[in-house]
Amino acid sequence: MAASTMFTCVCGVQKKTSNHWVLAKITRNGVLFLPWDWTLAVSDDIIVLCGERCSVALLSKHLGEWKQAALSNTALEPCPAID
């Protein structure tokens, strides 16, 4: 793996080897959080996050968007409960 590859979090922090970074992927159905993986991290559709704080921030942002979507789609049937 190229050591020169730089990863920058949405907050502007650049990855160092000791950081506990995580990955996130926006999918059609929501947000998927993944443990750090160098191979995945270079993918165009992967968001690199410097840690829990930025992961929570990303999650909060999407929860807000989902809430807005839910309010504008009140005619939709509620999802059946998962046993």
Ligand SMILES: [Zn+2]
């Ligand atoms: Zn960050």
